[in-house]
Amino acid sequence: MxxxxxxxxxxxxxxxxxxxxxxxxxxxxxxxxxxxxxxxxxxxxxxxxxxxxxxxxxxxxxxxxxxxxxxxxxxxxxxxxxxxxxxxxxxxxxxxxxxxxxxxxxxxxxxxxxxxxxxxxxxxxxxxxxxxxxxxxxxxxxxxxxxxxxxxxxxxxxxxxxxxxxxxxxxxxxxxxxxxxxxxxGNRAGGRILGGQIRRGHTETMRAAIWLSDLRGFTALSDRLPPESVVEILNRYFDCQVPAILKHGGEVLKFMGDGLLAVFPIAEDDADRSTVCGHALEATREASAAVEALRWSDAAGAEERFRFGLALHVGKVLYGNIGGGNRLDFTCIGPAVNLAARLEKIAGKLHRTVVASATFADATTTDWTDLGEFPIAGFAKAERVYGLADEGATPES
Missing domain, CATH: 3.30.450.40 (GAF domain)
Structure with a gap:
């Protein structure tokens, strides 16, 4: 040596x-x-x-x-x-x-x-x-x-x-x-945090297609089943969505009980809006098929089937650190996120799996059905809501 x-x-x-x-x-x-x-x-x-x-x-x-x-x-x-x-x-x-x-x-x-x-x-x-x-x-x-x-x-x-x-x-x-x-x-948030964006109020504006979904009947399910079973079901339910979102360029920002918030970033000049919304819609169809195929059986052999609601919207969101003291959350907020949340509730009332705002529907070449105009709590004007043309109303569980 x-x-x-x-x-x-x-x-x-x-x-x-x-x-x-x-x-x-x-x-x-x-x-x-x-x-x-x-x-x-x-x-x-x-x-x-x-x-x-x-x-x-x-x-x-x-x-x-x-x-x-x-x-x-x-x-x-x-x-x-x-x-x-x-x-x-x-x-x-x-x-x-x-x-x-x-x-x-x-x-x-x-x-x-x-x-x-x-x-x-x-x-x-x-x-x-x-x-x-x-x-x-x-x-x-x-x-x-x-x-x-x-x-x-x-x-x-x-x-x-x-x-x-x-x-x-x-x-x-x-x-x-x-x-x-x-x-x-998430990847995008993780990169920003590691890059030094760690102070409360450190935010930026991002244009994105917004995905907000919710499992139908989750409250009754939680009351009926043991907590361990509920956790297993939630994990399998999120497995139906997360891979599809990531595969098509989206990022999961938050799990909120049975809710999921994700974004598909759009260029600031809006040049790729149609492409990004198309990718979000592809993820939607894959996730919907996966949830439709999801089954779970309890110890007695009773089989559970699942339905979820998903709202799609496009808008600007405030993306960054929000919280109190030294406990922060890296997430997105803003009127566009609030509107997506309201649309998801409308999907439940209409017994639809997927609904979209006019802004999202206009950005894609998919056939949409005009479901009507609905007043939105907290918003000054009503919002026209669209559903996928090949999807009818689902029966209540």
């Missing part, structure tokens, strides 16, 4: 690996630098647990010929036989190093080692990466060097690891922050 090169790597990591703009590039460049310093690496794995509602962790696997391959695993991995019979399971469970000289016949019989031997690997070591909160993560290092790693090479590797772990932790904290913001307030 070259001591000067090793010192350069540690300094580079300590300075934030600024020449590598992404985690994958940082990992690749770090391995390349270690090889240049004299460490004969063949395959390197970094395994990081994460704080995400669906993802248990991420794997960064580096090889000289392929660079870094990134993958993620869900929570089922904890019970998967291939993981439980792997050396990494031991690292995560006990926080210990696992070293195996694969060219020696007495190697610990992990099935994974057979694959490594087939690739010509002679030595394997898995080393815990411990973050400041004592959460365990893991790294694995292999070589094809005859005889395996030397003690000098392993000592050099372990000299670099603490600094590498700190940088991975910093990158991980930022990723977790972004993930949590995206999960709880």
């Amino acid at each position: 070259l001591p000067d090169k090793l010192r350069e790597i540690i300094d580079w990591l300590s300075d934030g690996a600024r020449s590598a703009p992404t985690p994958s590039r940082m990992m690749a460049e770090c391995c390349e630098r270690l090889v240049a310093a004299g460490l004969p690496l063949y395959r390197v794995g970094i395994f990081i647990r994460t704080l995400h509602p669906e993802i248990f962790g991420r794997n960064f696997i580096w090889r000289p010929e392929t660079g870094v391959v990134l993958s993620s695993v869900d929570f089922d991995i904890q019970e998967a036989p291939e993981f439980l019979s792997s050396p990494l399971a031991l690292v995560f469970r006990e926080g210990v190093e696992v070293r195996s000289r694969l060219h020696e016949p007495s190697t610990t019989p992990f099935p994974f080692f057979d694959d490594m031997r087939a690739e010509g690997v002679t030595d394997y070591i898995a080393i815990p990466l411990t973050f400041v909160d004592n959460m365990l993560h893991a790294s694995s290092w292999t070589t094809k060097q005859p005889g395996g790693f030397t003690e000098e090479q392993l000592a050099a590797l372990k000299t670099v690891l603490p600094t590498l772990a700190r940088l991975i932790e910093v990158i991980g904290i930022r990723r977790v922050t972004v993930t949590l913001l995206d999960t709880y307030v």
Whole structure:
């Protein structure tokens, strides 16, 4: 090993690996630098647990010929036989190093080692990466060097690891922050908060197609079923809408009990209004079909079917931080949001699933049925309301 090169790597990591703009590039460049310093690496794995509602962790696997391959695993991995019979399971469970000289016949019989031997690997070591909160993560290092790693090479590797772990932790904290913001307030709001828009009253005006939906009969449902069942139903009900909204360029801003508020941003000059409203309408049809197909059965076998109401409108909304003291909410308000809420109530009275304002209906090429003009509480003038031409009134539940 070259001591000067090793010192350069540690300094580079300590300075934030600024020449590598992404985690994958940082990992690749770090391995390349270690090889240049004299460490004969063949395959390197970094395994990081994460704080995400669906993802248990991420794997960064580096090889000289392929660079870094990134993958993620869900929570089922904890019970998967291939993981439980792997050396990494031991690292995560006990926080210990696992070293195996694969060219020696007495190697610990992990099935994974057979694959490594087939690739010509002679030595394997898995080393815990411990973050400041004592959460365990893991790294694995292999070589094809005859005889395996030397003690000098392993000592050099372990000299670099603490600094590498700190940088991975910093990158991980930022990723977790972004993930949590995206999960709880949405991508657009999360980006603004992370960008520094954190003060009360820090708002901006945005033109958008507004989506406001509500589950019909939710109060009676909540009274009739156990709370655990209601939560499960709500999650499945929102699963009918959220993927469609995200797929077509919308952003979910808020869940309000059984209500959902989303926006589809429109350019300030209104040039893409027709396109955006068309995307919102595509999401509407997909969500409506999904809710229509949703079924839920209780312990006695009684089947529940569901209906929802959805109002679509276009207008300017005030988008930003609203709240009291140090408890803020990043959301949108304004007359356009209020009108959408009133329209959703009208949808219920007319036994319609989808209704739209004249502003939204005029922006699309879809056939609409004029449902009439209705006075809107809190608004000076009545609003003409439209329903989808291919949708009739639904019977009351």
